Amino acid sequence: MSISLRRLDPTGADHEDLVAFMTDNEFPFHVVPRPTRAQVESWVGEGAYRDEDNDSFWVEHDELGRVGFFRLEDLSDDAPLFDLRLALDFRGRGLSREILRAATDHVFRTMPQVNRFEGQTREDNLPMRRTFLRCGFLKEAHYREGWPVDGADPVASVAYGILRRDWETGTVSTFVWEDLA
Numbered sequence: 001m002s003i004s005l006r007r008l009d010p011t012g013a014d015h016e017d018l019v020a021f022m023t024d025n026e027f028p029f030h031v032v033p034r035p036t037r038a039q040v041e042s043w044v045g046e047g048a049y050r051d052e053d054n055d056s057f058w059v060e061h062d063e064l065g066r067v068g069f070f071r072l073e074d075l076s077d078d079a080p081l082f083d084l085r086l087a088l089d090f091r092g093r094g095l096s097r098e099i100l101r102a103a104t105d106h107v108f109r110t111m112p113q114v115n116r117f118e119g120q121t122r123e124d125n126l127p128m129r130r131t132f133l134r135c136g137f138l139k140e141a142h143y144r145e146g147w148p149v150d151g152a153d154p155v156a157s158v159a160y161g162i163l164r165r166d167w168e169t170g171t172v173s174t175f176v177w178e179d180l181a
């Protein structure tokens, strides 16, 4: 299996496909689980898919074709975060590990100034959390009740990160949580 990222143009050639992707699929672990066309159009207008902080890509599989969407955020901070969304048909098929590895390779190979690559998700998004661990990310934060949920109690937001030196050496370095105890 081979995964590639193809940069997409949110205001040009890829606009309609982007709106269709965001409105045809459900994202139960996102703050907006079922975006409307108006919401996606407004995000495009705000630069959420491409501006100095954000850049977006289609995730393409050599046999299955387009399987999802990937966005880099906070690019001007030199420690980008990401958003990964597979189309419904391609979830639960074990694709995420290769995708996050390809995305991490992309970040560290094409952005020499970047030393850290980060991701955050809800505590109950077990597939994403397992994917982080499979790809050499370390859990670095657990923000209790940090993720608002519409009509329900908030859940924790969990943050993971990978360092360039760990990516280079294939290791997962750690730290002492209670370093003042």
Ligand SMILES: CC(C)(COP(=O)(O)OP(=O)(O)OC[C@H]1O[C@@H](n2cnc3c(N)ncnc32)[C@H](O)[C@@H]1OP(=O)(O)O)[C@@H](O)C(=O)NCCC(=O)NCCS
Pocket: 026, 027, 028, 029, 030, 082, 083, 084, 085, 086, 087, 090, 091, 092, 093, 094, 095, 096, 097, 119, 120, 121, 125, 126, 127, 128, 130, 131, 134
């Ligand atoms: C989160 C997401 C990217 C994961 O990708 P995926 O291809 O569906 O996940 P996989 O099938 O590779 O499963 C990843 C791991 O989670 C495990 N898993 C899957 N569903 C699970 C569940 N309900 N409970 C526990 N573990 C589960 C798998 O067994 C696998 O574990 P392993 O590596 O030990 O074998 C994908 O489901 C998705 O796009 N979801 C919607 C958008 C989203 O939530 N994105 C995250 C925002 S950053």
